[in-house]
Each structure stands twice: as C-alpha cells, then as structure tokens.
Amino acid sequence: MDEFNFINSIKQRTYRQPTIVKGINDDAAVFRQSYMDTVTAVDTFVEEVHFSRQTMSNEDIGYRVLAANISDMAAMGAIPAYYMISIVIPNHWTESDLQSIYQGMNKLASLHQMDLIGGDTVLGDQLIISVTIIGFVEKNKARYRSAMKDKDILFATGTLGDSSAGLHLLLNREKEVANGDYLIYRHQHPTPRVAFARAIQSLERAALNDVSDGIANEANELAEASHLTAYIDFEQLPKHEDLDQFSDVEQRKFILAGGEDFELIGAVAEKDWEKVQQAAEETNTAVTKVGYVIDNEQTNGKAFLIEDGVAARLPKEGYTHRSK
Numbered sequence: 574m575d576e577f578n579f580i581n582s583i584k585q586r587t588y589r590q591p592t593i594v595k596g597i598n599d600d601a602a603v604f605r606q607s608y609m610d611t612v613t614a615v616d617t618f619v620e621e622v623h624f625s626r627q628t629m630s631n632e633d634i635g636y637r638v639l640a641a642n643i644s645d646m647a648a649m650g651a652i653p654a655y656y657m658i659s660i661v662i663p664n665h666w667t668e669s670d671l672q673s674i675y676q677g678m679n680k681l682a683s684l685h686q687m688d689l690i691g692g693d694t695v696l697g698d699q700l701i702i703s704v705t706i707i708g709f710v711e712k713n714k715a716r717y718r719s720a721m722k723d724k725d726i727l728f729a730t731g732t733l734g735d736s737s738a739g740l741h742l743l744l745n746r747e748k749e750v751a752n753g754d755y756l757i758y759r760h761q762h763p764t765p766r767v768a769f770a771r772a773i774q775s776l777e778r779a780a781l782n783d784v785s786d787g788i789a790n791e792a793n794e795l796a797e798a799s800h801l802t803a804y805i806d807f808e809q810l811p812k813h814e815d816l817d818q819f820s821d822v823e824q825r826k827f828i829l830a831g832g833e834d835f836e837l838i839g840a841v842a843e844k845d846w847e848k849v850q851q852a853a854e855e856t857n858t859a860v861t862k863v864g865y866v867i868d869n870e871q872t873n874g875k876a877f878l879i880e881d882g883v884a885a886r887l888p889k890e891g892y893t894h895r896s897k
C-alpha cells in the first residue's frame with residue numbers, strides 16, 4: 574500500500590463545512606469559528622475488542638466508529654462538524670478493505686454534513702482506529718453531566734439493550750430469534766441522537782450523557798458529576814419487544830450493562846418535561862421517563878434501581894476493559 578495514494582483516495586474532493594480553511598494535505602488542518610464554543614473528543618477502537626470482521630462488514634466498522642464519536646457530540650448538545658482518523662494498519666488489510674471503512678464513515682458523515690479534515694496512517698500488528706471529533710455548541714450551552722438538579726426527571730432516548738442483544742446474536746449464531754436482523758442492525762448502525770439533543774438546546778438547563786457502557790454506568794456518572802442521587806425505575810426503561818425472546822437475566826444484562834446503544838440519558842426540570850416530549854416528537858425520537866433525581870446527603874453520587882417497589886444500589890457494572 575502506498576501511503577500517499579491511499580490518503581489521496583480517502584480524501585474528500587469537496588468539503589461540506591464552510592468554516593474549513595485548510596483540510597487534508599498540509600502539516601495540520603485549519604478551521605475558523607468565532608462565535609461558538611468548540612467541543613472535542615477522541616475514542617479508540619481496537620479490532621477484536623470493539624469490533625470484529627466476524628460481526629461487521631468493513632463499511633459497518635467505519636460507520637460505527639464515527640457514530641460512537643458523534644454520540645459524544647450529541648451528549649454535549651453540540652453539532653458535529655469535523656473528524657480526524659488515526660489508523661494503525663496490519664499488513665493483511667488491503668487498500669480496498671480500508672477504503673470501505675472510510676466509505677462507511679463518509680456515509681454517516683454526509684448525513685451530518687461532517688468533513689474528514691486529517692489523520693495519521695501507520696503500519697502495525699492490529700487494526701486500531703482512533704477518531705477525533707470536533708463540533709460546536711452555543712457559548713456556555715454545552716450539556717454537562719454535572720448539570721442535574723434536585724427533583725429533575727431522568728429520561729432515555731430510543732430503546733436500551735438492542736445493541737448488545739444484536740452482538741450476542743452475532744457471536745452466538747446458533748441462537749434462533751424472530752426478527753434478529755433488527756437487533757443486529759441496531760448493533761451495526763447505531764443512531765447518534767444529535768437531532769434530539771439539538772432540539773432541546775433552547776432549554777436553559779439539561780444534563781446529558783450517552784450510553785456507551787450501559788445505563789448502569791452512565792446513571793452513576795451523572796450522579797457522581799452532579800453530587801446528587803439518581804433513581805432509575807427498571808420497569809420504565811425503554812425496551813424493544815424483540816428483547817422479550819431472551820431470558821430475564823439476559824435482558825437485564827443487555828438493558829443495564831450491555832452498552833453501545835449510543836442513546837442519550839439525561840435530566841431536566843419537571844417544568845421542562847413537556848418541551849422535551851415536544852422535541853422528541855419533532856425529531857421522531859422516542860423519549861421515555863426512566864426515573865428522577867433527589868438530593869440526599871447519604872446517597873449523593875450514586876445511582877439506585879427500583880425493582881418490584883424496592884430500591885437497591887445500581888452498581889457501576891458497565892463494560893469495563895480487563896487488564897491483562
């Protein structure tokens with residue numbers, strides 16, 4: 574693979590964002606934005622840890638790594654604008670395989686008018702894709718995890734657990750379920766909730782977090798950051814009907830700790846709940862009330878799960894990487 578030709582082949586011919594001054598082809602990219610706050614995040618994806626060719630086409634891999642990063646922009650209330658890709662490539666990946674990955678990214682990027690403005694290419698032993706994303710939000714309107722207040726309503730978008738149920742089906746192909754393709758599709762093509770997050774930007778205050786590790790984890794992150802107590806009602810957690818084909822134990826694991834749904838969980842004042850529902854309708858996004866926030870010195874910083882009328886500590890049991 575010739576690095577120069579490869580970069581040339583994945584380079585966009587034209588840019589969608591008018592703020593780009595210099596894109597790919599110099600030592601660094603340049604963009605000019607004067608009236609918004611800049612929001613940036615990076616996430617890294619390793620073959621056989623975050624994706625596998627057994628579970629995903631090359632195009633899907635690209636689509637999904639960018640989706641995970643766009644989801645972080647949604648969780649900040651930001652509009653995603655540019656992305657940069659740092660890629661470590663093993664010898665056995667062909668140039669056309671890699672182009673497919675970039676095609677998958679571009680497919681989603683074009684839906685959000687985003688541009689690839691740079692990156693880095695090196696050879697190594699394992700395919701690793703690191704995505705840096707840059708977006709913008711109105712000054713002082715980024716949606717922090719720390720923004721919850723006493724008596725807030727907790728809500729979640731979409732349905733939870735679909736992605737990990739889909740992954741489970743991909744990894745255990747002998748398991749027969751009706752409509753399994755839907756769950757598999759949700760694993761391969763998550764929908765970052767940018768439209769919904771932007772539709773609630775007019776609210777003075779909202780806390781948001783995206784579901785990358787599972788709601789058990791993200792609810793605790795909100796509680797910790799806000800120094801308040803989050804109560805989640807298990808019965809209220811939005812679930813797709815196809816999940817009913819799995820055992821209760823499996824469902825519970827998918828919904829609470831599966832992760833990678835890239836839905837949003839957030840908190841708003843009770844008085845704003847109607848506006849949240851309106852935003853949901855306008856953007857065709859399902860939004861469900863899943864709990865509430867209270868201020869209790871004894872329990873602040875923690876999340877609790879209400880099940881069969883009993884509240885118990887919801888442990889932060891999302892997907893964590895084991896060290897060797």
Ligand SMILES: Nc1ncnc2c1ncn2[C@@H]1O[C@H](COP(=O)(O)OP(=O)(O)OP(=O)(O)O)[C@@H](O)[C@H]1O
Pocket residue numbers: 614615616645785786
């Ligand atoms: N190795 C690192 N060096 C510096 N900062 C880091 C590092 N890893 C994470 N962070 C920072 O820690 C914070 C939380 O990051 P984290 O990766 O947990 O969130 P996330 O990207 O939303 O979740 P996920 O990676 O599961 O999608 C962010 O501010 C992030 O920039």
Ligand SMILES: Cc1ncc(C[n+]2csc(CCOP(=O)(O)O)c2C)c(N)n1
Pocket residue numbers: 616621622623624625628740785786831832833892
């Ligand atoms: C092949 C394959 N095996 C396992 C998984 C599951 N998985 C990997 S990382 C992660 C959570 C977020 O990690 P991070 O905190 O690094 O963002 C999850 C649920 C997958 N997607 N593909």
Ligand SMILES: [Mg+2]
Pocket residue numbers: 615616
């Ligand atoms: Mg991260």
Ligand SMILES: [Mg+2]
Pocket residue numbers: 616641642645785
């Ligand atoms: Mg992330």
Ligand SMILES: [Mg+2]
Pocket residue numbers: 644645648782783785
């Ligand atoms: Mg996140």
